[in-house]
Amino acid sequence: MNDEYDPEFDSPEARANYAARHIRNLVKRRERREELLKQFQAETVVEMFPGQKIRSNLEKIKKELEWIGTERFIKNERKEICQCGTEKVIKRSRNPERMRASLLSLVFIDQFVYAHYPKVYGVFNKEFDIPKLRGHSFGGNASPGWFVYSRHGYDNAANWNLVSETFADCIRHLRRWLIEKLDRSVPELKGLVEQEIESEFELEHQSKFSAPIGS
Secondary structure (H helix, E strand, O other): OOOEOOHHHHOHHHHHHHHHOOOOOHHHHHHHHHHHHHHHHOOOOOOOOOOOOOEOOOOHHHHHHHHHOOOOOOOOOOOEEEHHHHHHHHHHOOOHHHHHHHHHHHHHHHHHHHHHOHHHHHHHHHHOOOOEEEOOOOOOEOOHHHHHOHHHOHHHHOOHHHHHHHHHHHHHHHHHHHHHHHOOOOOOHHHHHHHHHHHHOOHHHHHHOOOOOOO
């Protein structure tokens, strides 16, 4: 598959085909496709990064999890990482820049689905076994912004092009996953992602992240 971003890939036809692909009955699949096509054609589609070519991967969340699975973790780190141990995990990696970008993006996605799509989080969590980022002092979930926290200089250790690209591709994958599992379009997704970007990342970093294609 061509791994370069092609605006046509997110055409209404492509989206309708993808969303209806799990329906085994051909007649029902065709009917559902036509129904979705009309719905998607009525939506406004905007490019995530106008005028730029970025890499797109429909299975980015799965791909990054598979890669992380080949890395070295100790104790229970594959399931849960404390804030105080994130840099050890990253430095131990064969590719620290990718590990930082992957963990940031995956933790964001996991917490995002938990907060905004609780009805399908159980299915999501079972399909994508993403490590949890635990707060060091008070427990609970820590912000994905921790991976690029400027006070500790983590932002200077980040490959921002890779972070932006990985984040965007994970959001694209999530969008298609939600369309399939919810059996509907998700026009609210863009606004929710933008809301969480503002909440989770420092102001000077927010422009590095982007909401997905589609309004």
